[in-house]
Amino acid sequence: MNVLIIGSGGREHAIAWKISKSSMIKKLIVCPGNAGTELVAQNIELDINDFNKVKLLCLEEEIDIVVVGPEDPLVNGISDYFEIQKELKDVTLIGPCKKAAQLEGSKDFAKEFMKKYNIPTAKHKTFDINSIKSGYKFLEKLSPPYVLKADGLAAGKGVLILDKLDEAKKCLKEMILENKFGNASEKVVIEEFLEGVELSVFVLTDGSTYKLLPTAKDYKRIGEKDTGLNTGGMGAVSPATFIDRFYLEKIEMEIVKPTIEGLKKENINYLGFIFFGLIDVAGEPKVIEYNVRMGDPESEVVFPRIKSDLLNLIVGIKNGTFSEKDLHIDKRVAVTVMLASRGYPEKYEKNKLIDLPEDFNESLIFHSGTKSKSGNFYTSGGRVMCVTSLSENLKQAVEKSLKVCSNIHFDGKYYRKDIGRDLINY
Ligand code: AMP
Ligand code: GLY
Numbered sequence: 001m002n003v004l005i006i007g008s009g010g011r012e013h014a015i016a017w018k019i020s021k022s023s024m025i026k027k028l029i030v031c032p033g034n035a036g037t038e039l040v041a042q043n044i045e046l047d048i049n050d051f052n053k054v055k056l057l058c059l060e061e062e063i064d065i066v067v068v069g070p071e072d073p074l075v076n077g078i079s080d081y082f083e084i085q086k087e088l089k090d091v092t093l094i095g096p097c098k099k100a101a102q103l104e105g106s107k108d109f110a111k112e113f114m115k116k117y118n119i120p121t122a123k124h125k126t127f128d129i130n131s132i133k134s135g136y137k138f139l140e141k142l143s144p145p146y147v148l149k150a151d152g153l154a155a156g157k158g159v160l161i162l163d164k165l166d167e168a169k170k171c172l173k174e175m176i177l178e179n180k181f182g183n184a185s186e187k188v189v190i191e192e193f194l195e196g197v198e199l200s201v202f203v204l205t206d207g208s209t210y211k212l213l214p215t216a217k218d219y220k221r222i223g224e225k226d227t228g229l230n231t232g233g234m235g236a237v238s239p240a241t242f243i244d245r246f247y248l249e250k251i252e253m254e255i256v257k258p259t260i261e262g263l264k265k266e267n268i269n270y271l272g273f274i275f276f277g278l279i280d281v282a283g284e285p286k287v288i289e290y291n292v293r294m295g296d297p298e299s300e301v302v303f304p305r306i307k308s309d310l311l312n313l314i315v316g317i318k319n320g321t322f323s324e325k326d327l328h329i330d331k332r333v334a335v336t337v338m339l340a341s342r343g344y345p346e347k348y349e350k351n352k353l354i355d356l357p358e359d360f361n362e363s364l365i366f367h368s369g370t371k372s373k374s375g376n377f378y379t380s381g382g383r384v385m386c387v388t389s390l391s392e393n394l395k396q397a398v399e400k401s402l403k404v405c406s407n408i409h410f411d412g413k414y415y416r417k418d419i420g421r422d423l424i425n426y
Helices: 010-020 051-060 078-084 098-105 107-116 132-141 165-177 245-265 299-305 310-319 394-406
Strands: 002-007 027-032 065-068 092-094 124-127 146-150 159-162 180-183 188-191 197-205 210-212 221-223 227-230 235-238 272-281 284-291 333-341 364-367 370-373 376-379 383-391
Touching: 002 010, 002 051, 010 027, 010 299, 010 310, 010 364, 010 383, 027 051, 051 078, 065 078, 065 310, 078 092, 078 098, 092 310, 098 107, 098 284, 107 124, 107 188, 107 284, 124 132, 132 165, 132 188, 146 165, 159 165, 165 180, 165 188, 197 245, 197 310, 210 245, 235 299, 245 272, 245 284, 299 333, 299 364, 299 383, 333 394, 383 394
Parallel strands: 002 027, 002 065, 065 092
Antiparallel strands: 124 188, 146 159, 146 188, 197 210, 197 272, 221 227, 235 333, 272 284, 333 383, 364 383, 370 376
8 A cells, every 4th residue: 555644743653654554554744744754754845734735745656545634724624625536536535525624614613512312511602703793791790710622623723712701702802803813813713611631532534434542631731730722732641541431431431422323414524633632521521623744742552542444444434344353452552751842832933953862662752853964853833743652651661761762862852851750740
């Protein structure tokens, strides 16, 4: 099989690393990729939102399968584009169509979908320029903290959680009338604040059946003990060790199955990954958000725990045998710790030489924002790379990753030393 992976982060490195191990792989290309994906695949520089260019590349390289990493091309309709191109009829694209991608691309769409199919989530209402006054009244009826969400994609920054009513009203006004998040905040979802522990659940689906992938917990804040600004994720643990088999079954029955069934009822043929961002509210799982892709850095702990051949599963989606395939999961715990560049998630420095140790002690290094130049690695993003370790025991996995992190050097290196610590004695 010739496979093209679209994207350039740690998630795409993890997917490429996993697929590169498959006995079925012939050619593996990542577009545009990073210095890490270059170690396991061929990188090709290309604008991933220029679908015509992606098509030409697929034809030139005789690609059988395209795996789309990030949400942007999906929300922009790459799957629909592929669907109507006659020359691409033999190419299978792993990623949902534009309509289904609205589960991530529009908070309002996702909330209405959940309401329609009885999927537990926070109560909400959506407001725009015509209903802003009702928005203020709605806020007055809620108790703090107030949760305001830009309807559209806002690079992970579109959610505001505010303690004061006047502040919430001011932000609502700025979002709707002053384009605080550009077009993304033309509509704003206001919802009830939910208190609890967050966890991530993932499935791979062929549109009719699905397989549950390993669960994970993400550490979103920049600072230790979950303080400071939100980031794309500073580390992750898999599985979410604080839930048991029964709770996962509850999630499956109340959230995963109704979502898959709902998509079918909407006549959406969903091929690809669904990421359920959940929160446990006193024993009841609720959906905080859907993503129509894998998480990052969750992928860097999820894929290392999948023992089965990922490409074989994907080929199952291509040829209609997905439901017959088994998915085996490693029982060990995986922990990843992200190394970021000074300043992230705000303005950060780039182009710093990275010094990697010779020996990673069996840990895995997944690159996020890196590039290679004359045989050396340099930083090129806010999140630079992460170190994943597997162990029978969470504490050992954490220690293994931290040890490797301390031996990686670049100017301005920053990482959280408390990833997974909260779960060690949970
Ligand atoms: P989202 O972009 O929807 O994932 O939201 C970003 C973060 O905001 C989530 O990971 C939660 O930590 C927080 N959040 C979102 N919605 C709520 C809510 N209704 N109650 C409490 N926290 C929330
Ligand atoms: N780590 C969260 C995300 O990928 O959206």
